[in-house]
Amino acid sequence: xxxxxxxxxxxxxxxxxxxxxxxxxxxxxxxxxxxxxxxxxxxxxxxxxxxxxxxxxxxxxxxxxxxxxxxxxxxxxxxxxxxxxxxxxxxxxxxxxxxxxxxxxxxxxxxxxxxxxx
Numbered sequence: 001x002x003x004x005x006x007x008x009x010x011x012x013x014x015x016x017x018x019x020x021x022x023x024x025x026x027x028x029x030x031x032x033x034x035x036x037x038x039x040x041x042x043x044x045x046x047x048x049x050x051x052x053x054x055x056x057x058x059x060x061x062x063x064x065x066x067x068x069x070x071x072x073x074x075x076x077x078x079x080x081x082x083x084x085x086x087x088x089x090x091x092x093x094x095x096x097x098x099x100x101x102x103x104x105x106x107x108x109x110x111x112x113x114x115x116x117x118x
Contacts, residue, residue, distance in 0.1 A: 021067050022065050022066070022068075024064065025066075026062065026063050027061070027073075027076075027077060027087055028062070028088055029055060029062045029088075030085055030086040032104060032106045032111060032112055033103060033104060036104050036106065037055050039083050039084070039100065039104070040055045040080055040085055043080050043083035044062070044064065044079060044080065047075055047076050048070050048071060049069070050076060051066055051067065062087075064076060077090065080092075083100075084098075084099050084104075085100075086107075
């Protein structure tokens, strides 16, 4: 009986380690251009554990792959907010937003309109 219990514990442990450690998530992040794309992705990659971060100018979707043993979605989202970009109902601080380039002021309707014309 002891051998069976030990064997079950070993199998359970092996299965735990074999689980996929990579988590996939998608966030909506505000921005308007290629400079925004670079800033958003760079902010994500500065977060330990982020393996992939791809933001789309057209859809405003940030597709992430990260090691959930090293980070979580809230931490990554905070990095994006700190870079000056609003995300999923959360607003970047005024100081962080002020740090983005003038052509990247996505809260300004005139700038959004200018980028749509391009």
